[in-house]
Amino acid sequence: MTEQEWENFFGAARRWWGTDLTSYKRTHLDRRLTTFMVQEGLTDVPALMARGQNDPEFWERVHSYLTIHVSEFFRDAPYWQAWTQAILQRPDVPLKFWSAGASWGAEPVTLAVLMNAAGRSCEILATDSDVAILREAKTMEYGQEVMSQIPMQYRQYFERIGPDRWRLISSIGRHIRFMRHHLLSDPYPSGFHGILCRNVLIYFEPSARWTVAQKLAQALLPQGYLWLGATETLLEWRGLGLRVVGPSLFQKIANPIAER
Ligand SMILES: C[S@@+](CC[C@H](N)C(=O)[O-])C[C@H]1O[C@@H](n2cnc3c(N)ncnc32)[C@H](O)[C@@H]1O
Known part of the structure; x- marks a missing residue:
């Protein structure tokens, strides 16, 4: 071109x-x-x-x-384990999350299911810049193929609505709010205990990646967690007031001056 x-x-x-x-x-x-x-x-x-x-x-x-929409339920399973272990230490009720770049919804739904299974109430904001994929995500309905990604112990959270069709049960689905949000141009919401922004930053130029990471860090509550994709690195995490606490998992430093 x-x-x-x-x-x-x-x-x-x-x-x-x-x-x-x-x-x-x-x-x-x-x-x-x-x-x-x-x-x-x-x-x-x-x-x-x-x-x-x-x-x-x-x-x-x-x-x-x-925009690439590849996603799956329980994507990078070992990472989910480390992530839930960390977040469940927080006593807050409800836990507030943001899934940024949520695609067709596998990520926020996985999170909602895991929190429910752990007996924790949560509110999840799930956003994407693509209105077409959000339309699909909002149905919270899935075919047999993607249902096979869900471990047996969590199938109880989905109800069959047709021969090859399943839907997330409403008692869990009502805690997820889907909304259009563009990470490069919209104002950011804030006050989250955890933000998932996986496999999105990789499509941005370095300077945009830095700006978005900075705004995501600001959107976290003190000691809140930022979770990136398994293959993503954030070399500049120190300047963002974050510390590394696990694979692709960062925590906002409560008092950055004390930690210098
Ligand atoms: C590869 S998918 C990742 C889905 C999910 N986070 C995961 O890791 O399984 C990337 C998603 O980011 C969204 N996206 C791309 N640019 C974006 C932007 N500027 N603001 C918000 N979402 C964006 C795309 O529409 C797509 O649904």
């Missing part, structure tokens, strides 16, 4: 989604956009721009395709 084509595409992103895509890694955008154009039979960026003229539904599909 030429520099001018990037400019045109970034301009369309600002117009249609209010999003500054320059904060995303270009290699990632290039790969996804090229595959999307091939699938749609579009030869180049000018063809893409022409196809998208006055078509919000088309741009919603482009946005959805650019």
Whole structure:
């Protein structure tokens, strides 16, 4: 893609989604956009721009395709164990969580199930920038294939609603609130005991990654936890007022001056 084509595409992103895509890694955008154009039979960026003229539904599909939605229930199981052990030490009622970049909802639902199984009440805010994936997440309904990711002892939290269809029971589902939130452009909520932001920062350029990590750290209560994806590192964690307490697990320092 030429520099001018990037400019045109970034301009369309600002117009249609209010999003500054320059904060995303270009290699990632290039790969996804090229595959999307091939699938749609579009030869180049000018063809893409022409196809998208006055078509919000088309741009919603482009946005959805650019963002990768891979997720699964109990993804990185050993990490969940370390994480729940840490968070369950807190006496707070209810525990307040934010799943940022929640995709189709496997992450907040796993968390809600684990907290319920541990007898702890919780409130979970689950956000994503992609409205299409949020629509799917909000149903809290799942097919047989993804249900197989759920260990047997937790199947009781899902009710069968069709031959191959399951739904999270409402007594758990009502503690999860799905909302659109863009990590690069929206104001941040705050007051969380734990924030999960897994496999999202990897798509951002280093400076955007730093800004987002800083805002996530600010959104935590003192001694709250930030959980990143298994393959993600946060080399700058010291400057964020965090300490490493486990694999991909950080804790906000209650009194940063005392710990210097
Ligand atoms: C690979 S999925 C990760 C899902 C889940 N956190 C996990 O680890 O299983 C990345 C998600 O981040 C979302 N995302 C990408 N950029 C975002 C942004 N700027 N703000 C909020 N969500 C974003 C995507 O729409 C996608 O659903």
